[in-house]
Amino acid sequence: MNSVSEHKFSERFTFEELTEESTPRRIVESAIEEIGVNGLSGVTTKGISQRANLSTGIIHHYFDTKDNVVYAAYVYLIHDLHQSALAVFRQESDSRERLLAMIRMNFTSLHISPEARDVWPQFWAHAAHDERVGRLLRVYYNRFHSNLAHALKQLLGDQYKARQVASLLLSSIQGMWFTHRFTSYPEDMEDAVKLLEEHLDRLIRAYS
């Protein structure tokens, strides 16, 4: 999480605290629920405090502003995906298996949960008009792209091709997640994953 942790914004809170049972973590988990249910425009410190069963004073103590809590919520989601990616690299040594697992983790981990899945669209919307949030989103995609490219390099041999296919795969995963969430193409999540797996194999064949 180095590049993310650097975005430190409060003397009384570090992103490390999100990884353990702590008051900041409890606040951030409540913020995720609030953002998911009410959207960015409906989130208030009061709403977060009620959900966390804490005073608004405690929230201000740790995060200073509501914007900082929301930002920490995005960091929390990104951290979760990053942990999933690390686990994939630890558990799988085969490159194709690693790629399949990286596809799957977008449809199985925390961020497809009822609480968190609707935070992502708020994150994107926020990134469109807030520089700090936009930078965070790019950090996440850069890291995901580089993980995909690393595994693809083993399969395709060539660095340039690996980065090209990583871009194609990244946009397909994003698009499939989106159309599954907001439309019925495809309705079933298992179908979404299967289509991406077939897509991966087609790309590997086309670029080998």
Added chain:
Amino acid sequence: MNSVSEHKFSERFTFEELTEESTPRRIVESAIEEIGVNGLSGVTTKGISQRANLSTGIIHHYFDTKDNVVYAAYVYLIHDLHQSALAVFRQESDSRERLLAMIRMNFTSLHISPEARDVWPQFWAHAAHDERVGRLLRVYYNRFHSNLAHALKQLLGDQYKARQVASLLLSSIQGMWFTHRFTSYPEDMEDAVKLLEEHLDRLIRAYS
């Protein structure tokens, strides 16, 4: 626009008025700029009225609520894409050319303009927690999917395959638009379009 026009919400405004020079249209165009610059959470009737150089009273007269203005802004974007699609079907008779034009229109029409491109992420975020907005987004994607499937049916012969490939193409267009907007994969818009064109040809070969 039938299925969209049915979502009428005010006695003093019809979606038809968006197609001609009118006060409602002026309000909606200002709303698009406001949403793009400030995000959904920063939009106010006052901000829209100042941008349109109209009183807030006039806005309330036509739209009743701010939510209705925002909704009309989404309809306006969708209407624009729908007009582009109709023009494609009028101007091109070759199915592959129609598909290429439908890919391109996502990267050239109004909604990639500086004013409008950042309204889309707000639209998605809004759709995640507002039923009316979610329905509108689905209407749009259903129509786009059916336009793609129609052209693909001519090329692939088979209705089922055409719908499958339409889903894949839809998610790829969405994903490519997204990663081009929010990351640097690909940095250049022309590259994004070229990658999608190659993707289309690969899909046609794979499913023929």
